[in-house]
Amino acid sequence: MAEMASSGESPEILFWVGCAGSFDDRYKAVTQAFVKILNKVGVSFAVLGPEEACTGDPARRAGNEFLFQMQAVANIQVMNGYEVKKVVTACPHCFNTIKNEYPALGGNYEVIHHSQFLQQLINSGKIVLQGGGEFKGKKITFHDSCYLGRANDVYEAPREVIKALDVELVEMKRCRTKGLCCGAGGAQMFKEPENGNKDINIERTEEALATGANAIAVGCPFCLTMMTDGVKNKEREQDVKVYDLAEMIAKDMGV
Amino acid sequence: MSILPQLAFLLVLAVAGFIIFKRVGYVRRNIFLGKGEIRNDQPNERWKTMLLVALGQQKMFKRIVPAFLHLLIYVAFVIINLEVLEFIIDGITGSHRIFAPFLGTVYGISMNIFEFLAIAVLVSCVAFLIRRNVMRVERFTKPEMKGWPALDANLILIIEIVLMFAILTMNATDQILASRGVEKYVLLDGLFFSSFLQPIFVGLADSSLIFIERFAWWFHIVGILAFAIYVTYSKHLHIFLAFPNTWYSNLKPKGEINNMPEVTNEVNMMLGINTENSAEPPAEIGRFGAKDINDLTWVNVMNAYSCTECGRCTAECPANLTGKKLSPRKIMMDVRDRAEEVGKSMDNGGPGLEDGKSLLGDYITKEEINACTTCNACVEACPINIDPLSIILQLRRYVSMEESGTPAQWNAMFQNMETSFSPWKFPPTDRFNWADQLKNEETK
Numbered sequence: 183m184a185e186m187a188s189s190g191e192s193p194e195i196l197f198w199v200g201c202a203g204s205f206d207d208r209y210k211a212v213t214q215a216f217v218k219i220l221n222k223v224g225v226s227f228a229v230l231g232p233e234e235a236c237t238g239d240p241a242r243r244a245g246n247e248f249l250f251q252m253q254a255v256a257n258i259q260v261m262n263g264y265e266v267k268k269v270v271t272a273c274p275h276c277f278n279t280i281k282n283e284y285p286a287l288g289g290n291y292e293v294i295h296h297s298q299f300l301q302q303l304i305n306s307g308k309i310v311l312q313g314g315g316e317f318k319g320k321k322i323t324f325h326d327s328c329y330l331g332r333a334n335d336v337y338e339a340p341r342e343v344i345k346a347l348d349v350e351l352v353e354m355k356r357c358r359t360k361g362l363c364c365g366a367g368g369a370q371m372f373k374e375p376e377n378g379n380k381d382i383n384i385e386r387t388e389e390a391l392a393t394g395a396n397a398i399a400v401g402c403p404f405c406l407t408m409m410t411d412g413v414k415n416k417e418r419e420q421d422v423k424v425y426d427l428a429e430m431i432a433k434d435m436g437v
Numbered sequence: 438m439s440i441l442p443q444l445a446f447l448l449v450l451a452v453a454g455f456i457i458f459k460r461v462g463y464v465r466r467n468i469f470l471g472k473g474e475i476r477n478d479q480p481n482e483r484w485k486t487m488l489l490v491a492l493g494q495q496k497m498f499k500r501i502v503p504a505f506l507h508l509l510i511y512v513a514f515v516i517i518n519l520e521v522l523e524f525i526i527d528g529i530t531g532s533h534r535i536f537a538p539f540l541g542t543v544y545g546i547s548m549n550i551f552e553f554l555a556i557a558v559l560v561s562c563v564a565f566l567i568r569r570n571v572m573r574v575e576r577f578t579k580p581e582m583k584g585w586p587a588l589d590a591n592l593i594l595i596i597e598i599v600l601m602f603a604i605l606t607m608n609a610t611d612q613i614l615a616s617r618g619v620e621k622y623v624l625l626d627g628l629f630f631s632s633f634l635q636p637i638f639v640g641l642a643d644s645s646l647i648f649i650e651r652f653a654w655w656f657h658i659v660g661i662l663a664f665a666i667y668v669t670y671s672k673h674l675h676i677f678l679a680f681p682n683t684w685y686s687n688l689k690p691k692g693e694i695n696n697m698p699e700v701t702n703e704v705n706m707m708l709g710i711n712t713e714n715s716a717e718p719p720a721e722i723g724r725f726g727a728k729d730i731n732d733l734t735w736v737n738v739m740n741a742y743s744c745t746e747c748g749r750c751t752a753e754c755p756a757n758l759t760g761k762k763l764s765p766r767k768i769m770m771d772v773r774d775r776a777e778e779v780g781k782s783m784d785n786g787g788p789g790l791e792d793g794k795s796l797l798g799d800y801i802t803k804e805e806i807n808a809c810t811t812c813n814a815c816v817e818a819c820p821i822n823i824d825p826l827s828i829i830l831q832l833r834r835y836v837s838m839e840e841s842g843t844p845a846q847w848n849a850m851f852q853n854m855e856t857s858f859s860p861w862k863f864p865p866t867d868r869f870n871w872a873d874q875l876k877n878e879e880t881k
């Protein structure tokens with residue numbers, strides 16, 4: 183972003199990478215896949231790089247409002263400094279926080295989740311799919327992320343993206359408004375679960391496997407981790423893969 | 438005829454009215470133990486939500502069988518209460534079926550509809566008793582339902598069954614008397630359902646029948662008044678509070694957590710940002726987050742009084758489903774129980790909020806609130822838009838900011854965020870490293 187700004191360019195979108203997209207080895211692949219798609223279709227975008235900080239989502243949800251606002255205010259200063267108008271992110275937690283919680287602190291942007299952005303690119307013909315590639319005809323189930331679904335009522339965009347791949351979309355017993363959490367929301371990602379008789383991601387993975395799907399599609403870094411761990415726990419990692427939507431589209435486009 | 442029954446009726450009505458008035462004031466005061474919050478924006482949207490969710494029971498229909506049975510009881514409750522109007526006028530004036538002459542055949546038809554609804558309520562209540570006590574539907578048998586909550590639920594169903602029997606008995610004996618031409622009794626064009634009860638009574642003398650008919654009449658009206666008082670002590674308060682509760686729904690996206698302006702001021706000062714407000718001396722800062730009911734908002738407390746303990750929230754809660762201690766329904770029941778405890782203490786000249794107890798600690802444990810994934814399944818599940826998550830988050834804020842009592846792993850996460858601006862301990866300069874691989878590919 184800094185480079186573009188210094189050369190007087192103003193990109194169409196700011197791609198908010200998020201901490202998982204920057205540091206988590208598995209999710210870095212999603213960041214790369216999404217960037218390849220953007221490059222391929224020629225969307226002008228920028229990233230904040232080292233100027234980006236955590237949105238503060240887990241701090242706020244763990245109760246630490248001070249820390250949340252410290253992060254948020256700093257991020258807003260950076261974004262307002264670059265006169266950012268439109269933000270795209272591959273993380274529903276960042277999406278929710280920037281879209282819904284930054285306005286109260288002076289950060290007003292058009293914020294969209296990458297599933298929505300991909301859907302727009304597909305609908306406008308900018309992404310031309312090759313007919314599903316390795317996914318063609320396969321059974322795919324989509325796991326709703328709480329912060330995309332119930333939190334922001336985005337249920338159809340990710341499904342439209344999957345359907346564009348010419349696959350069979352199968353739904354889990356609990357989906358859309360009744361979707362079951364992967365277990366990582368509300369800062370649970372960063373601590374061990376409380377005592378219980380089962381881990382939430384195992385419960386959800388069992389439900390996903392019960393659909394007989396060959397792959398589980400997700401749109402959230404935390405869900406990706408939790409579902410991947412769940413599949414490993416069930417020793418099904420050989421035949422059931424967990425993908426982010428952008429990875430599936432990138433594979434199909436051959437980028 | 439003596440004027441005594443009329444006087445007795447007026448006395449009963451006045452006493453019941455007085456008690457209900459006092460009880461409404463008590464519940465209202467308890468609700469307003471919560472902090473002020475203004476939620477009057479978007480009135481059109483609010484009316485629409487109330488009409489759809491409370492009046493139209495939109496969210497009940499996610500579970501079709503109980504929704505249908507509940508709808509029958511609800512429609513019957515609203516419509517049979519029209520008849521209560523006649524009861525009251527009859528009771529005061531000493532008349533009998535005062536509307537009958539005015540409405541003619543419409544009256545007979547109405548009475549048949551009422552009887553049909555009474556049967557529908559009977560069947561539904563029996564079905565609900567079976568679901569609770571025989572089938573033992575899982576959400577009705579969770580630990581927080583032991584004792585009074587389970588008894589309360591059964592009592593309501595039994596009272597409704599008894600009241601419906603009173604109506605049918607009254608109509609059956611009333612029509613036998615009318616057919617015998619006993620003075621004051623009005624012969625209607627046949628009442629279908631209660632006629633099945635008539636064989637039980639037909640052998641009795643007029644005087645016995647009049648006694649039974651009068652007894653049933655009094656039982657029904659006194660029963661209804663007593664029930665109205667009982668409701669204010671019971672989870673059944675939802676029949677009234679569902680309406681304001683849905684009107685004051687949270688209309689923002691469910692994922693949005695409210696901002697704390699008192700924190701914003703401090704953060705801006707720390708970061709050296711000048712805002713319009715920063716010139717003002719900081720307003721008196723109370724407690725951060727919530728420890729007790731007076732730290733919650735009045736909407737939170739109203740939510741608690743509106744809760745009918747159906748447990749749909751708990752049945753959808755991922756933490757509860759996997760055996761954790763958290764139950765969103767218990768959160769709501771705890772808030773109400775604590776508000777009741779404080780309210781009673783205040784009325785008895787006791788210490789009220791200063792009784793050394795608090796919602797957090799004495800009712801709700803940290804283990805419960807720490808199990809929440811903030812997934813909003815409970816909020817989505819509630820048929821009347823109760824928001825347990827809002828309460829959980831306010832309790833977490835208190836634990837974090839006033840007690841510094843969050844779990845150690847969260848404290849470590851906080852530290853990472855403070856020092857490296859990420860919940861994981863990576864140097865911020867590595868944030869762009871993901872691009873190296875792409876750059877390498879491009880240069881190849």
